[in-house]
Amino acid sequence: MTKVEYPSEVSALILELKRLPGIGPRSAERVALHLLQDPRASPLELAGALQACSEMVKACPLCGFFMGSSGCAVCREQGRDGSILCVVEQPTDVLPIERSGVFRGLYHCLGGKLSPLDDVRPEDLRIGELLQRVRETPGTEVILATSSDVEGEATANYLSEVLASVACQVTRLAQGLPAGGGLEFADELTLSRAFEGRR
Amino acid sequence: MTKVEYPSEVSALILELKRLPGIGPRSAERVALHLLQDPRASPLELAGALQACSEMVKACPLCGFFMGSSGCAVCREQGRDGSILCVVEQPTDVLPIERSGVFRGLYHCLGGKLSPLDDVRPEDLRIGELLQRVRETPGTEVILATSSDVEGEATANYLSEVLASVACQVTRLAQGLPAGGGLEFADELTLSRAFEGRR
Incomplete structure (x- = not known):
């Protein structure tokens, strides 16, 4: 006796x-049945959106941000300050910075961070492209906005070393207490960095 | 100044x-970025699965269960007792019964339950098809397995009335305490039905 299953x-x-x-x-089953049964569901439109994304969305060859059929929304935008380059790990790191509205320069997405344990070495990241961009625009300010964990710090340190050979100013995002965060929620490392960076 | 967004x-x-x-x-964004970025993601396979489902999966014209390109898994199966018909609301109700292994007859999915508030009337359900199936196999036992809420009860009552005119035996799934359920978790209605149905 075989058990009856879905087609x-x-x-x-x-x-x-x-x-x-x-x-x-369980939620996979629920979503599948919704797509099959609910008259408001549109499985073919979802399939089309997936296909369009796979085919059309690429990384911008210059900055590494997502680029659809209409080009890179960052690089093509008028009025950005080309002399400041914000280096982030992933293209997804660009949007939080953009939404905050505090930065009006250009970006460079590395595609990850140095991590010997995961076998991510400097040649796996877009570091050569970064050096080339900086060389082409002498006097650039490079803001290192990699994350503040161990690998992000190591990546920032490595980058400041290799960027020392190029004519540019290298800065790192400040670390300290997050806005609205009380002292009782801060971990030791955050506190020690907040003390170090006091001004 | 326009905000930069995804393509x-x-x-x-x-x-x-x-x-x-x-x-x-937030999880929609997370899933989309996973599909775009993770090398293990397969957006095109998901798109293909969606398309195959939309195009190939239909309701079985006889019982109403899901039917893929290989036909209805229930109706085509050898050795089922065609003289017992289990009436359920939705095709999704078939699998829990099948997985329990307690029933080896055929099914009839109504496609819903009577609900005046949602404007679901008898002619919106597959009741005519049910009467025809029962007429074609005289002496059929019809098990009403609609849910035990108000609309499910009303649907079961309506079905026993219209089935009274056809030569068949109509039964309803027993209601009472769920297996392993203590009295302290039973609501009043479940308890009153467990008392009514005591034997």
Whole structure:
């Protein structure tokens, strides 16, 4: 006696949905059934959006940010200050900075951070491209905005070393207490950096 | 000054993902970025699975269960007892019964339950098809397995009335305490039905 299961097409869809982050077996089944049954669901539009993303969205060859069919939204924008370059790990790091509105220069996405444990070495990151950009615009200010964890710090240190050979000014984002954060929520490392960077 | 946002293709994908049940704005963004960035992600396979489901998966014209390209897994199976018909609301109700292994007859999915508030009337459900199936197999036992809420009860009552005119035996799933459930967790209605149905 074989157990009756979903048709193979439905099982395949559930399997694919289960691979998405934050979607477990039960919600994968729920989402699949919604897509199959709910008259308001639009599985073909979702399929089309996925296809368009895979085919059209690439990394900008200059800065590494996402670029759709209409080009890189950062690099093509008029009025940005080309003499300041903000170095981030991932293209996803660009949007929080953009949404804050505090920075009006250009970006350079490394594509990750140095991590010997995960076998990410300098040649795996877009460091050569960074050096070339800085060389082409002498007097550039490079702001290192890698994350403040161990690998992010190591990446920033490595970058300031290799950038020392090029004519540019290198700065690092300040570290300290987050806005609105009380002392009781700050960990030791944050506190020690807040003390070090006091002014 | 315009804010830099994702390319339109990515925004469209996030919008479609946000429409799925249980996926909010933040997890839609997270899923979209995973599909774009993670080398293990397979957006095109997900798109293909969605397309295959939309195109190939239909309701079985006889029982209403999901049917892929290989036909209805229930109706085509050998050795099922065609003289017992289990009436459920949705095709999704078939699998829990199948997984329990307690029933080896055929199914009839109504496609919903009577609900005047949601404007679901008898002619919106597959009741005519049910009567025809029962007429074609005289002596059928019809098990009403609609849910035990108000609309499910009303649907079961309505079905027993219209089935009274056809030569068949109509039964309803027993209601009472769930297995392993202590009395302290049972609500009043469950308790009153457990008392009514005592044997």
